[in-house]
Amino acid sequence: MDFTPVLDFSGKEPLYQQLYRQISLAIQGGTIAAGQRLPSIRQLAKLSGVGKITVEAAYQQLLTEGYITSRERSGFFAAEIEVWVEPEDLSAASLLPALPDGRDNREDVRYNFHGSVIDTRAFPYREWRTCMLEAMDKYADDFSFYGDRQGEWELRQVLAGYLRRVRTLQCAPEQIVIGTGLQQALSFLCLLLADRHRVVAMEEPGYADARVVFVHHGFTVVSVPLQEDGLSIESLEKSGATVVYTTPAHQYPHGMVLPVAKRHQLLQWARRVGGIVIENDYDGEFRYNVKPTPSLQGMDRDGTVVYIGNFSKAFSPALRMDYTVLPAALLQRYLSSYTAYPSPVCRHLQRTMQLFMQKGHWDKHVRKMRTLYHRKHDLLLKAIHTHMPQAVRVLSHSVGLHMLLEVETERSEDELIEQALAAGVRVYASGRSWAERPVDLLPRIIVGFGGVEEADLDEGVRILAEAWFGAAASA
Structure with missing residues (x-):
């Protein structure tokens, strides 16, 4: 050799x-x-x-x-x-063919006003790491088996208690399914609903990625216009839909909160048509200077509401963990026909979150972040009022991690975003939220504050105003 x-x-x-x-x-x-x-x-x-x-x-x-x-x-x-x-x-x-750079370059600017980025400086690294290590020792046998198909039972127990206490849900651990994000949750719901429902109503404008999921699964998606207080129930009645996807606690992207009276009307519609309401409560923990409203699921007496929540806004989007609360009828369908679709979330992450919640770290962290984001919200609002001219109007605030700005200009949303980017500020268009964007609609720009340092909010808005309107406007 x-x-x-x-x-x-x-x-x-x-x-x-x-x-x-x-x-x-x-x-x-x-x-x-x-x-x-x-x-x-x-x-x-x-x-x-x-x-x-x-x-x-x-x-x-x-x-x-x-x-x-x-x-x-x-x-x-x-x-x-x-x-x-x-x-x-x-x-x-x-x-x-020639392909674009596959990297996500959201962090390549000094001021990134993304609406879903969290404040990592306040992340409880020590507590989370301790829970991760404890989960490895305490649940070492987890590595030898797939785990509960709906998600770890103990996590679902502590999560159900939290949702009943904080988000007014009526739910038991048996109703919860742990998943990896909204798109996965909606895809799974499409499987459950497909043989009985074919038309889905969505708020117009609404969350574009949700619309994509329904279309990919062969559903007809109809747009229901918004009124000043949220989804138009009258238009929903005429839509022919038997499923509606909605964000009642904080409409995306416009930000209004669906009032209690309309919530009752929405539940009555579902009862009349034998329909399903998909309630996405994507950032319900964060509201400022406004009273919390009860969840649709908590008001539901007929088993018509599917509730979807997540750990992304309050904790970390990188965790890729959400949860769906199924009403009794859909739960029975799942148990009888769909248990071949087990929870895709790593057991170790589930155990870590379980311990994190059981030890009280979750409640403490949410309270801390609510205070922090409240300060950031107020600082951003003050900066907008200080540096932006009257040509910029704040359409939504007081809830969540972003504001929506309407800009009176001849320029398009894309042009405004490019001008901001050239100045080192990243803001985001809302145009994708429309299925059919009105021709005469003024540009509406999403400005998030979760991931921006408090000390940078004023300067970031000042530079944004200068990029859009010149130095005089930001003076």
């Missing part, structure tokens, strides 16, 4: 691992041909200057991974493996 391993006896990599790596690469590269006999354990130990145990460990790993075969009384032989050759020019070899 024309191959002699060269080992680094003073390096950090174990000697058996060095042997394994060099032999496997030689087989892949053809230096050791398929079917070629390898040295015996004794011979290779002498050749490489190591003990037999080291060679045995390397050969065992090579056997396990299929690089070599063992023949009784004949020794070890290089296996025939398929060799993959990386093309020199991937784009040319795969004939792909």
